[in-house]
Amino acid sequence: MKKSKxxxxxxxxxxxxxxxxxxxxxxxxxxxxxxxxxxxxxxxVNLGVDPKHAEQIVRGTVSLPNGTGKDVKVVVITKxxxxxxxxxxLGAIESGNDEIIEKIAKxxxxxxxxxxxxxxxxxxxxxxxxxxxxxxxxxxxxxTVTNDIxxxxxxxxxGKVEFRVDKNGIINVSVGRASFNKKQLVExxxxxxxxxxxxxxxxxxxxxxxKCTVSTTMGPGIRVDKTDLIS
Numbered sequence: 001m002k003k004s005k006x007x008x009x010x011x012x013x014x015x016x017x018x019x020x021x022x023x024x025x026x027x028x029x030x031x032x033x034x035x036x037x038x039x040x041x042x043x044x045v046n047l048g049v050d051p052k053h054a055e056q057i058v059r060g061t062v063s064l065p066n067g068t069g070k071d072v073k074v075v076v077i078t079k080x081x082x083x084x085x086x087x088x089x090l091g092a093i094e095s096g097n098d099e100i101i102e103k104i105a106k107x108x109x110x111x112x113x114x115x116x117x118x119x120x121x122x123x124x125x126x127x128x129x130x131x132x133x134x135x136x137x138x139x140x141x142x143x144t145v146t147n148d149i150x151x152x153x154x155x156x157x158x159g160k161v162e163f164r165v166d167k168n169g170i171i172n173v174s175v176g177r178a179s180f181n182k183k184q185l186v187e188x189x190x191x192x193x194x195x196x197x198x199x200x201x202x203x204x205x206x207x208x209x210x211k212c213t214v215s216t217t218m219g220p221g222i223r224v225d226k227t228d229l230i231s
Contacts, residue, residue: 004218006033011220019225025214026185028222029178038069039178039217041185045171045196046211048204055203058165061142062195066184067159069177070112074156075100076149077116077124077138083149087115090153101127109134115144115152135164163196171196178216189214193229 003011010032014020020028029041049056076087076095087095093111094100101123109130116124116138124131124138131137138144142162146152163173175188193212200208212229213221 006035007218007220009033014222016220016223019223021228022186022189022214022224023182025222025224026182026189029185029214029216029219030182032216032219034178035218039219040070040174041176041178041180041214041216042172042174043189043192044213044215044221045173045193045209047165047169047171047196048207048210049165049169049201051165051167051169053203056201058171058196058199058201059141059163060195060199061160061162062192063155064159064161064175064188065191066176066180066188068161068174069180070174072113072156073111074113074115074153075111076153077101077114077120078149079119080117080149083117086150087153090150091157092153098123104130109136111136113144113156114138115146115149115156117147117149118145121145135162161192163192175214190229197230 013032014028047058049058051057074092076083076092077097077100078084078095079097084095097120104127107130114131114136121138128137140146143152143155161173163171165171173192175192176185197209209226209230212224212226214224215221
C-alpha cells in the first residue's frame with residue numbers, strides 16, 4: 001500500500017527499531033505532522049497467548065480516566081419505562097425494547113455499545129448473526145448485561161472501553177485522540193496496560209506481555225519499552 005507524504009515524514013523522525021519510554025513515545029506522537037482530522041490514538045499489545053484455547057482468551061473492560069475523546073453511541077434494551085427515560089436522559093441515542101430489537105433485525109447497527117437487562121437477552125440472542133461479528137452482543141462479563149442500566153450507560157459514556165485479544169494474540173484498543181495532551185495520553189495508556197497485564201489467564205505459561213506499540217490512525221507505530229509499562 002502506498003504511504004502518504006505525511007506518513008513518510010513522520011517515519012523519518014524516529015527509529016522504528018528502538019523501544020522508547022512511554023513518555024518519549026507520546027512526545028513523538030504529539031510532535032508528528034497531523035492530518036486533517038482528529039486521529040484516534042491506539043495501542044497494539046502482543047500477548048503470549050493462544051486464543052484458540054478458551055482458557056487463554058484475554059478480555060475485559062477498563063475506564064480511561066480521560067475518556068476516549070469519541071462520541072460513543074449507546075443503545076439500551078429494557079422493558080422498564082423508568083430505565084428507558086433515564087438512559088435517554090443520560091445520553092443513550094436509543095432506549096426501548098421490542099421496537100429496537102426489530103430495527104436491529106432489519107440491519108440497523110449504527111451504534112457502538114448495546115446495553116441490555118438480563119430479561120431481554122433471550123430476544124437479543126436471536127440476533128447473534130448480526131451483533132456477534134460486530135462485537136455488539138451484550139455480555140455480563142463486560143458489564144453490558146445488567147439491571148443497573150444507569151451505571152452501565154454512565155461508565156461507557158465516561159470512557160469505559162472493552163479490550164479483547166484477536167485470533168493472532170493481539171489486543172488493539174483506542175486510548176484517546178491526537179488532540180489530547182501528553183498527560184492525558186500517558187495516564188490513559190498506563191491504566192489500560194495495567195488492566196491488560198492483570199488480565200493474564202492462569203493457563204498462560206511463559207512470557208505473557210511481549211510487545212506494545214502506540215500509533216495514531218494514520219501514523220506509524222512506535223515501540224514502547226515493556227519495562228516502562230509494568231508497574
